[in-house]
Amino acid sequence: MNRTNKGTKRGRMIALLASTVMVSVAGAGLPLRPAVAQEAARVYDFNIPAKPIRAAMNDIVRVSGIDVVFAETPAASAMGNPVRGSLTPSQAVATLLSGTGVTYGFTDSNTVTISATGERLGAVDDGSVLLDSIIVRTQGATTEGTGSYTTTQMNTATPLGLSIRETPQSVSVVTQQKIEDKNYQTLEEALLDTPGITAFQGNTGDRWNYYARGQQISGILYDGLKYSSGSFTRDLTASDDMAVYDRVEVVRGATGLSQGTGNPSATINLVRKRPTAGNQSSVTVTGSSWGHGSILFDTSGQLNDDGSVRGRFVANAGAGDWYQDHNERSKLQFYGTVEADIGEATTVNLGVSYQKDREDGYAGGGFPVRADGSFYDLDPTDFLGADWNYLRKEATTVYFDLEHEFANDWTLEFTSQGKWSEGDLLTYYHYPDSMGNLTYNPRRWWGDDRQFSADCVTSAPMGQLRAI
Structure with a gap:
């Protein structure tokens, strides 16, 4: 089973059947060559026992947030080495693959490609080489530890785990990095800084109201689940403290695809922190x-x-x-x-x-x-x-x-x-x-x-x- 970062939803696995053909040299397969780009030298704590390379690479992805690309071949099921200690992603991958006959190379600062040494990728009659299907793994929706001001996918507008670009609505994401940068302590502080959202106190000090597009926001979700958020309800429920949340997703406009009846103002979704693979x-x-x-x-x-x-x-x-x-x-x-x-x-x-x-x-x-x-x-x-x-x-x-x-x-x-x-x-x-x-x-x-x-x-x- 291929697993990735476990935020609120695993990173999607996109099977790409490559249509690009590459000219072979003297009829030989194309070996993987390490790229000149090197990944960032940030150190992470790993504690991965010996397990199949595919499963261990998923653990490295969960800890470091890097992307991994490799051909779906039997080599991915070979047993890898234990990976333990404070290591950079490059050191972790090198430790895992040492002596296994599998090579790797960083194609940019955050993407590593692995392949079996000398592996033929399937020659065709005209002398070119047709690439196998490739599995692409992303960091998932979790923003903690990424240093990013966006997320790779969100589920507030639809339950499909779409990227912001693929979401057909106006959206904003208050990531963990922004929460730390601006020292947001509560939800209202985060929303006061969110485009298109107005936040102000009601007639009691703890009764905050949120508006978008001229309408009051009634859709406040927690991990995608809707709760009543009316004025008198908020008099009884505790304030939303950002200490336990990874991010806040905001979708302006109705979200009828995920919530049934849609409110024309906006929907706010607080996504809580989850356990990490690394300590x-x-x-x-x-x-x-x-x-x-x-x-x-x-x-x-x-x-x-x-x-x-x-x-x-x-x-x-x-x-x-x-x-x-x-x-x-x-x-x-x-x-x-x-x-x-x-x-x-x-x-x-x-x-x-x-x-x-x-x-x-x-x-x-x-x-x-x-x-x-x-x-x-x-x-x-x-x-x-x-x-x-x-x-x-x-x-x-x-x-x-x-x-x-x-x-x-x-x-x-x-x-x-x-x-x-x-x-x-x-x-x-x-x-x-x-x-x-x-x-x-x-x-x-x-x-x-x-x-x-x-x-x-x-x-x-x-x-x-x-x-x-």
Whole structure:
């Protein structure tokens, strides 16, 4: 089974029957020659046991994100060498293929081609050589570790895993690299920077509304699953913290192909981080001039020797003062997920997350205006409530995904989530009276919210469908 980077969907394998013919020299096959281009010298942690070259190359792709091109011949099923340690992609490939009779060459900084030494590629009567079918493997949809500001495929507009160029709608992707560059902490911060999207607070401080093309966005997805995102629902559910997400996909316009009824505004899809094949860990500490700080710990990697079981754990904690007077907030977030290959054709992912949000001196949205539309003499740091206004939220989410590959490139993907949330907030409204004075009106809401969502998609190449 050919596997690639396991983001939300494996990189597509595109079978290309080459129509190009190459003139042979003295009737001999064309041996592969190493290209002069060299891959980047970035070092990755590999822990790949001895296994067939095809399977081991897939592991190298998952860790490093390089592309691999090779003829689909018996040489790809030969046993490769173990690959362990901190290596560049070139060193990893060289270690894997040493002594196997298979050669390689980097055709550019991110693409390696491998072939059996002296392998004939199929001569035809006119003396030319017809290339075999070639398998092209890409890095997949995951953006983490790529340094890219785009993704090779997305599933928000359609469930087909199309590239941005192939998607027939206006789309944007907030990748992991951009999240890190701009230090986005929450979804609203990311969307404020996204073309065509307007984000602003509602009449409570944590009730953010998003608009596109003159319409409010009601379609907020998590791993492609839709959840209710109305104003009162958001009063009870925890904020969307970017610590556990790989990217945010935005499709402007209706997405009826994937969501049934389409909203003419836009659809927002948050795609969570998955376990990585290589071991990695990071600690990120942030602080602000207001007196607020946070620490993020993220670790991922293999949980057994052959890499068939992988895990990831994220812990995020923050506390301190905010820019508004009397406002103090804290957050605690945990996310854990385990992914396992069951045989050659099935992958299962199970995860759970927990988040707790706390605010004292909770603000009741933006500032009011006078009856004639003029502004009061207020500073952005002013707080118009009472120090006993508060916000309390907790949320637990459970994830279960299954992918299975049948014969003849048929695939089945099952995705499901369950979310349990509860919230309690004491906030306020201000209304101007006839004299222009502000009237203070405290309001309290509390309740719980439970949502469950599942999706099952079966797909096959068009040629297979025509044969039915």
